[in-house]
Every structure is written in C-alpha cells, then in structure tokens.
Amino acid sequence: MRIGVLASGSGTNLQAILDADLPVVVVVADRRRAGALDRAEQAGVTTAVVDRSEYLPDRLAFTEAVVDALGDHDVDLVAMAGFMTILEKPIFDAFEGRVLNTHPSLLPAFRGAHAVEDALEAGVRVTGCTIHVAIPEVDAGPILAQEAVDIRDGDTAESIHERIKEVERRLYPEVLARVVADGDVRVGERNRDRRAGSGGS
Ligand code: GRF
Numbered sequence: 001m002r003i004g005v006l007a008s009g010s011g012t013n014l015q016a017i018l019d020a021d022l023p024v025v026v027v028v029a030d031r032r033r034a035g036a037l038d039r040a041e042q043a044g045v046t047t048a049v050v051d052r053s054e055y056l057p058d059r060l061a062f063t064e065a066v067v068d069a070l071g072d073h074d075v076d077l078v079a080m081a082g083f084m085t086i087l088e089k090p091i092f093d094a095f096e097g098r099v100l101n102t103h104p105s106l107l108p109a110f111r112g113a114h115a116v117e118d119a120l121e122a123g124v125r126v127t128g129c130t131i132h133v134a135i136p137e138v139d140a141g142p143i144l145a146q147e148a149v150d151i152r153d154g155d156t157a158e159s160i161h162e163r164i165k166e167v168e169r170r171l172y173p174e175v176l177a178r179v180v181a182d183g184d185v186r187v188g189e190r191n192r193d194r195r196a197g198s199g200g201s
Contacts, residue, residue, distance in 0.1 A: 030083065128147050
C-alpha cells in the first residue's frame with residue numbers, strides 16, 4: 001500500500017506515522033508553513049504543497065489539485081493528520097472508503113474544527129479521539145477506533161488536546177498498520193451503513 005498523508009499543522013501525528021515505518025510516499029500540505037513539511041523532509045519523504053490561499057473559496061478546485069498531487073505518487077490510502085481544509089466530493093470518489101482521519105473527540109460528539117474547546121465548554125468529564133473513514137459530511141464517516149481521555153479539574157483546551165494527541169499518536173499508526181496488513185480498510189459490520197455523507201477536520 002502507498003500512503004499519502006494530508007497535514008496542515010505541527011505534524012506530530014505524521015511523525016508518529018513515519019516513526020511506525022508505515023509506507024508513506026508523499027506528504028501534502030495545504031499551506032507552505034507547516035511543521036509537517038519539515039518533518040517529512042527530515043524523514044526523506046516527498047512533499048507537495050497545494051496552497052489553499054491560491055484556491056479558496058473554490059474548494060472544489062482545491063480538492064482536485066490535492067487529488068492530482070496524490071495521484072502523482074500512486075497513492076492508494078489517504079491519511080488526514082490535522083488537515084484543516086474541508087475537502088469536497090472528488091477525493092471521496094477517487095479514494096472511496098480509503099480516506100482516513102483522526103479527530104480529537106469521541107465522535108459523533110463534538111464534530112468540527114473546535115472539538116476540544118467544545119468539549120471543555122460543554123462540561124463533559126470524558127472526551128477522546130476517533131479514527132474514522134472520512135466521507136463528504138465532515139466527521140461523520142464509519143468509526144474504526146476510539147479511545148477516551150479524561151477531562152480533569154483545571155484543564156485547559158491545550159492541556160486536554162495534548163493528552164488527546166498522545167493517544168492519537170499511538171492509535172492512528174496502529175489503525176494504519178492494520179489497514180496496510182489487511183490490504184484494505186475494514187469497517188466493522190455495525191458501522192458499515194453509517195454513512196450520512198463525509199470529510200475531516
Ligand atoms: C490532531 O489532534 C488532530 O486530531 C486534529 O489536529 C491535530 C493535529 O496535530 N485534527 P498534529 O499537527 O499532528 O500535531
């Protein structure tokens with residue numbers, strides 16, 4: 001399998017994926033200043049930038065450019081790892097059932113780009129992370145793995161997010177390794193029909 005990772009941020013999840021020796025052939029970022037690009041270069045992995053500022057508000061054209069960048073490297077599994085631009089239908093058509101994402105909440109709770117802040121605001125005592133198949137509806141695709149993280153007295157969004165990310169950095173590479181070993185994304189029977197529609201945040 002050939003994995004393409006999509007990232008926007010510091011890239012600590014990407015680092016965990018690289019450290020797990022998964023077959024990453026390209027890292028695509030949506031902005032030029034992304035720590036993930038430095039990490040990829042350090043690991044000798046090819047990078048590509050599809051700068052969203054050159055496309056937005058045309059997310060369709062942006063998505064098509066991302067699909068092209070992945071296609072240039074014969075990617076067959078896409079791993080979103082902190083990719084902060086919502087993607088449109090073309091990527092879910094090109095890689096049907098093969099776009100994965102990690103999200104910092106126990107989905108279906110707290111979808112969207114502010115999941116940790118929203119959990120803190122809601123006063124829940126437990127949140128966590130979810131590895132799921134991304135579909136056109138953001139943070140709504142079939143769930144592959146989840147793990148809970150406690151919210152403690154005195155926590156801030158930053159302290160909670162850091163504990164969640166520690167879990168993501170273990171869980172996401174585990175899930176990807178399983179997919180690589182299986183040669184396909186295997187969604188459990190109970191989750192198979194839960195497809196309201198899509199992407200990640
Ligand atoms: C992760 O918590 C991911 O779930 C969220 O963004 C964060 C990315 O962190 N969407 P990093 O760039 O991998 O350090």
